[in-house]
Structure formats: C-alpha cells, structure tokens
Amino acid sequence: MSLLKIDNLSTEVDGKGILNKLNLKIEKGETHVLVGPNASGKSTLLYTLMGYPEYNVTEGKLLFNDEDITDMEIEERTKRGIAGVYQNPPAINVKLSTLLDKISEGKKQFKSIEGLEGLLDRDVNVGYSGGERKLSEVAQVISLDPDFIILDELDAGLDIENLERISQVVKEELSDKTLLIITHRGRALKFFEPDYAHVMMNGEIICSSKDSQKIWKTIEEDGYERCKEC
Amino acid sequence: MSDVKSASYTQVDNEQAEIVADEDVVILTSHQAYEKYPWSREYYDEEPKEGYFIWARRTTGKPISTCVLICSQYVTQDAQNVILIDEGVEAQMESACAAKMKSLFGKHIGRSKMILKDNAKLEYKHVHSWGEDDDVQSTTDLIMGKGSEVIYSQKCQRVPKSLRLINYNYIEESASLNYSATVIAKEGSVEMYDDTFLNGKKANGISRVRMIARDNAKFTGKSQIIANEAATGHMDCMGLILGDDSNIIAIPQLVNNCEDASITHEASVGKISEDVVNYLRSRGLSEDEAIDLVVNGFMGEEEDIVIDGVKLDSSLFM
Numbered sequence: 001m002s003l004l005k006i007d008n009l010s011t012e013v014d015g016k017g018i019l020n021k022l023n024l025k026i027e028k029g030e031t032h033v034l035v036g037p038n039a040s041g042k043s044t045l046l047y048t049l050m051g052y053p054e055y056n057v058t059e060g061k062l063l064f065n066d067e068d069i070t071d072m073e074i075e076e077r078t079k080r081g082i083a084g085v086y087q088n089p090p091a092i093n094v095k096l097s098t099l100l101d102k103i104s105e106g107k108k109q110f111k112s113i114e115g116l117e118g119l120l121d122r123d124v125n126v127g128y129s130g131g132e133r134k135l136s137e138v139a140q141v142i143s144l145d146p147d148f149i150i151l152d153e154l155d156a157g158l159d160i161e162n163l164e165r166i167s168q169v170v171k172e173e174l175s176d177k178t179l180l181i182i183t184h185r186g187r188a189l190k191f192f193e194p195d196y197a198h199v200m201m202n203g204e205i206i207c208s209s210k211d212s213q214k215i216w217k218t219i220e221e222d223g224y225e226r227c228k229e230c
Numbered sequence: 231m232s233d234v235k236s237a238s239y240t241q242v243d244n245e246q247a248e249i250v251a252d253e254d255v256v257i258l259t260s261h262q263a264y265e266k267y268p269w270s271r272e273y274y275d276e277e278p279k280e281g282y283f284i285w286a287r288r289t290t291g292k293p294i295s296t297c298v299l300i301c302s303q304y305v306t307q308d309a310q311n312v313i314l315i316d317e318g319v320e321a322q323m324e325s326a327c328a329a330k331m332k333s334l335f336g337k338h339i340g341r342s343k344m345i346l347k348d349n350a351k352l353e354y355k356h357v358h359s360w361g362e363d364d365d366v367q368s369t370t371d372l373i374m375g376k377g378s379e380v381i382y383s384q385k386c387q388r389v390p391k392s393l394r395l396i397n398y399n400y401i402e403e404s405a406s407l408n409y410s411a412t413v414i415a416k417e418g419s420v421e422m423y424d425d426t427f428l429n430g431k432k433a434n435g436i437s438r439v440r441m442i443a444r445d446n447a448k449f450t451g452k453s454q455i456i457a458n459e460a461a462t463g464h465m466d467c468m469g470l471i472l473g474d475d476s477n478i479i480a481i482p483q484l485v486n487n488c489e490d491a492s493i494t495h496e497a498s499v500g501k502i503s504e505d506v507v508n509y510l511r512s513r514g515l516s517e518d519e520a521i522d523l524v525v526n527g528f529m530g531e532e533e534d535i536v537i538d539g540v541k542l543d544s545s546l547f548m
Contacts, residue, residue, distance in 0.1 A: 050512050090506045092509070098526075
C-alpha cells in the first residue's frame, strides 16, 4: 500500500484545466522531488493535495493510506497527516507563538529551533524575510507532526546559507517523514538525496527517475524540453 | 492585571461603593472633589452627582483601578470623572464600565477628563462589558501637557444595543499619545469617534481603531487627526465584517494646518480573506477556529475586568 497514490488526476481552477491525468505513487519514508518550469502545475498539485476548494478535481482520485481523500475538507486531510510548506503563505495578524500553540495542541514544543525565538512574538508572515518565512512554515509543519509533507519551492527567496540552514532543519526534524519537494531551481537537490525525481510539464509528469542528479543535469544543460524525450 | 491594589474606586448603580486610596493617590467622588478643591471645578461641565476624581500626586508603580457598574434594572448613570496626573508622575490605570448581567435596560453616560501635567506618563486600559439592552455613551477629553506620554486602550467585547465612544485628544509640545479602540459586536449600533489635535511642536499622536462586526452589527468609525503644529501623527482604521447583515463605515480624516507637520492614515474594511482561512485550515483548524484566531489576533490580547478588586474574565458576566 502506497502512502500516497495519485490516480489519473485532473484539476481545473476557474474553469481552466491545469493537472492532466496525473499519476504518482509515494511510499512511506521516501523523498521525492518534483521539478518543472514555471506554470507547469507544481504548486497546483500542492494545493490540490491540501484540498483547497478552488482547485477542482474533475477526474481521478487521491488515495492517502488507502483512503479516498479526493473530496475531503482541508483540515481533515491535515488531521490524517498531510501538511504543506508554502512558497507564499499569507500574512496573518496572529503571533507565531499563538499559532504554533494552537496547531500543536501540546504535541511538541519546537521553540528551540535556531532562529525561531525572534519570530515567536511577531505576527505570522508580517514583514518576514524569505528565510524567516520558510523557518516559520517549517516550524508549523513540525508542530503538526504529519506523515507526509509537501515542500513548495523550498529554495525560493533564500540565499545559499539560509537554504542550507532550512534544509538542515528539515533533515533533522523531519527525517522520519515522507517528503515531496517541489522546485524549479533544483538548488534544494544539493541538500537532499531523493529516492525519485519527477519532471512535470503542462500538468503532466513526463519523466521519472531514481537518478535526480542526472535529471537535473539534463535540465541545466538542455532545458526542460529535452525531458520530453526521456 | 496586577493583583496588587494600590488605589481603587467602585461605583454600583448611582452610589459610590468603595474607595481605597493611599498617600500617593487621592481618590474622591467627583462631588466630594468639587466641594473640597474649588480649582477642580474647571474640569467639570457642571456640579457632578456621580463619578470619581483621581489625583496621582506621586509615582507608585502600582495600578489604580476604577469600576463603574450597573447592577439593577432601569438605572441611569451620569458619571463625571476626572483623572489628574501631576507633573512628572507615572501612573498605570485600569477601568471597567459594565453591566453585571443581561437585561438590566441600563443607561450609562460617562464624561471623563484626563489631564496630564508636563512630563507625566499614563498607561490606561479601559474595558467595557454591557448587556444587549443597555445604552452607553462614553466621552473622554484627554489633555496632555508638554512632554507627557499616554498609552490608552479601550476595548469592548460585549456591546449594548447602542454604544458611542467619543474621544478628544489634545497633545502639546513633545507629548506622545498611542491610542487604540477595539470593539467586537454581534448586534447593535456602535459609533466610535476620535479627534486628535496635535497642538505642539514634535507632538506625536497615533490612533488605531478596530471594528469587528458579526451578525447584525452596525459600525461607524470616524477618526480625525488635526495638525496645528510641526508634529507627526498616524491613524489606522480597520474593520472586519463577519456577518452578511453587518455593516461598517470607516471614515479616516486628516487635517493639516501646518506645512511642517506629517500625518498619515490607512483604512480597510472587509471580510477575512479565504486564503487566510484556508491556510489555517491546512494547519488543522476548523473554519470557525480559524476565524476566531484571526479575530482574536485583530483584537489583541484579552483584557481582564476588575470588579471589587477581583479579576474576572469578561465571559463570566453573561
């Protein structure tokens, strides 16, 4: 039984089709990387997996731990162990410490993460730098203690030092989790050793391989179009 | 709030119930002060029958608390209050104006004057909690001497059928005011007015108004900063609409009578963004929990209410 099975999934937003008969299986404990150019549908996959209502599933289904979650509400998916690290989370006039307390409900305290202390009394994502935003996102996800985490553009808006720091936190705190890392830059691949890499274009996965470095090298040298010939 | 009671005034219906004062803070009924200190009469609109007179003569480091309660049906209060902070004195003050239970059909009129002498400091929290059949109007004149500083917050989480909060703030040279007013209403009509006059050079005035309208609440919030000298001021006037039948009118206004003054404003009225609600749902919160969290964040920290020197949660009132 796969932890996550995406079966022939198509979605649309505002009547525009984005994901197109997508298939993907992720086993428990695996790390997958999904790469693709801008507007290929990577973030749509995140929001569809999370259950955002404007992402309308028109075909196919989502199975998580063999349970059909296709029509499940957002918070119910979260309670079943799915969590997302967002690229552009909204600003909220709520202190980060308040939100962490609320979402962790006494499961764990993660205030010891380096750099988090200075954020706890600040409102969530208000005036945050790129690194602070990612740290806040990762801290929230750690507090949720999920089984499966989707990390959207982990390397966006971070300098190399911050990317290394955030990647280290993810590796240390989420080492036993199943990860789907979404990126179009590939810089995050320096810090992770994925079990599988997938290339997405036009809402479809057009190539999958265990050799993520080879895929990224191909993309860097010949561009995403070359992946169509994979 | 601190459990330590330095000085306090409690009024129940139309009668003064208790006064605790110490050598550093004079507390009298307004009527007593009017008789005892003829100089205090300039602070009253007319000879007062109700209300308190507080005169902070020295810095104590302990809070001064007042409580004006309606406990009986059909009571009309007309409290004229004076708070006087002497030159260079620092004071912390916490006030509660409240109905002790629902359906008392009370009327509360509060007319307050807060006077800060030069370089005085005041941190003042004022909490209202009323029954849904009450009628409330609270008017405050804040007169700030040179170099004085005030942090002044008003909150009301249980509004009457009609609530009017009116503030006139007069700020002299190098004085600084940080004023905030936050009201959450499920029903009823709420009017919030504040005028801040920057009357001295380097005066600074900040006004923050937060209106949260649930169900059938109707809000009007009008904030105005009038710069008469080379001073600075900022206001923000924010409204959250949480009910289909609720309504908020926000009117920020800037009047600049001095070319060297700098005054700014921002205003917004709207519902909580779906992005925010969905984001919080993706953190495991239900939709209602997400909205409550945002509303609580919008309102700031919950304030306790002090009745007879005892801390009470506002939810215990009803």
